[in-house]
Amino acid sequence: MKVAVALLIVGAAAAAGALFPSASAPQERRIKMTARQYAFDPAVLKVNKGDTLRLRITSLDVTHGFFLEAFDLKVAIIPDSPYLEVSHPSRPDEAPKKVEELVFVADKAGKFRYRCSRTCGSMHPFMQGELVVAPNRLLGGGLGGLLGLLFAGAFLALRRSAATP
Numbered sequence: 001m002k003v004a005v006a007l008l009i010v011g012a013a014a015a016a017g018a019l020f021p022s023a024s025a026p027q028e029r030r031i032k033m034t035a036r037q038y039a040f041d042p043a044v045l046k047v048n049k050g051d052t053l054r055l056r057i058t059s060l061d062v063t064h065g066f067f068l069e070a071f072d073l074k075v076a077i078i079p080d081s082p083y084l085e086v087s088h089p090s091r092p093d094e095a096p097k098k099v100e101e102l103v104f105v106a107d108k109a110g111k112f113r114y115r116c117s118r119t120c121g122s123m124h125p126f127m128q129g130e131l132v133v134a135p136n137r138l139l140g141g142g143l144g145g146l147l148g149l150l151f152a153g154a155f156l157a158l159r160r161s162a163a164t165p
């Protein structure tokens with residue numbers, strides 16, 4: 001009986017270990033976004049803290065902006081241009097950088113609004129979206145899964161020993 005429990009525990013630990021890498025190790029997120037009058041699509045981006053975001057944003061109509069104040073990012077999205085023009089509001093003297101994708105690390109958890117920063121029409125002020133950065137639950141999630149598996153294993157072992165005459 002003790003051997004069976006020990007085997008279950010080892011098995012559970014191995015299974016939990018296998019869950020670790022996929023659970024929430026920082027990931028690279030390639031995201032295609034469109035901007036049009038008067039919406040971003042997707043309007044909500046959900047990532048985990050530590051993830052690297054690689055955003056390709058294209059405009060479907062006129063020039064729009066992508067202003068993510070919390071990350072000091074302001075981007076011009078120009079129709080028919082393969083480039084985004086990225087600038088940092090905290091460094092107004094720097095010339096905008098032309099890039100194919102906007103790359104940054106979601107290094108803080110929380111909800112951060114992004115909005116259009118180029119007047120693009122009558123409903124321009126309503127053109128916004130939200131970046132949701134979940135805290136990294138690498139430790140909590142991994143331990144939770146491990147404990148759950150251990151309890152499940154112990155429960156099964158007890159049930160089996162109870163059924164044995």
Ligand SMILES: [Cu+2]
Nearest residue numbers: 064116120127
């Ligand atoms: Cu706009």
